[in-house]
Amino acid sequence: MTQEIRWKPYVWDTPRPATPYEASLLEQQWGVKLPEEYKRLISTNQGMTPHPCIFDAGKLKDVMSVLLTIITDPDKKAYAIRDSYSILKPHIPSGIYPFAMTPGSEHLCFDYRASPEEPKIVLVTVDMNVHPVADSFNEFMASLHDA
Template identity: 30%
Template sequence: MNTAIIWDRSDGTTSRESIAKVEKKLGVSFPDEYITIVMNYNGSCPTPCLYKIYGKETGNAYKKIFGYLIPYGLQDRPNFLEEYTVLKKMLPKNVIPFADDPGGDYICFDFRSSDEPKIVYADMEVAVHVDNCTRKERLSGEVEKMQEEALYDVADSFAEFIDNLF
């Protein structure tokens, strides 16, 4: 994993137990590299902080900015579970945000096909809130298809994602 990264504006540390509570509640196991970073740099942002996503139709590369890790247990900011509770109705099941960007979008773990999550970018302007959909859309699976449109593949693993920051 990229050891040249500097984690800025850390809100302190968090315990392994705090992370384990979230993992248990969500039924997932976060990557070890992520856990190590969060335990030491809770709520911080990396330098370098740029990464790329690719347009679905054009394949063109777009630069995005890694904002802040969603924090655990900080009193003055929404914590991980509070943030997830708000966002889960806009994302497919088992897509879990772990960081934001300055534009209000999110970087997420994608646990849908594996216990070793891929990293995806969630464009919240495109994301569809399940409560804004019709009953027919919810029952037909159309909501999931619409939510999928908001996701862009970023990396096959958290370690690869961190290694590719520039």
């Protein structure tokens, strides 16, 4: 049975919703179609942390600590999706885009290499290895669990 996810402040003290326009700009910039559930989540929960938050990547267990922000906040660049992508881009295959971060500064990413409209979810480690996590964003969110 899937647990209901509760979202708590992480980057900011209060929610800062992302607009459909901001999501559309990101889609245009990356040339992809973001999952509808992801767009729904960032409209209320960008920069927040989910509970439960543990996910499995094969034999690895990790924690989704924060849903990266798509709005620009110069004081919070470490959590900005575009800044994360700029750091990762030279080191990972084309078609992989970050959407969340772990406590160890690893990135959960959309993997569009097989399909421009139905991305898989992968974990990009600090040494830039790519590990499969889920076949879709909805599957990933449904798989979050407690310890």
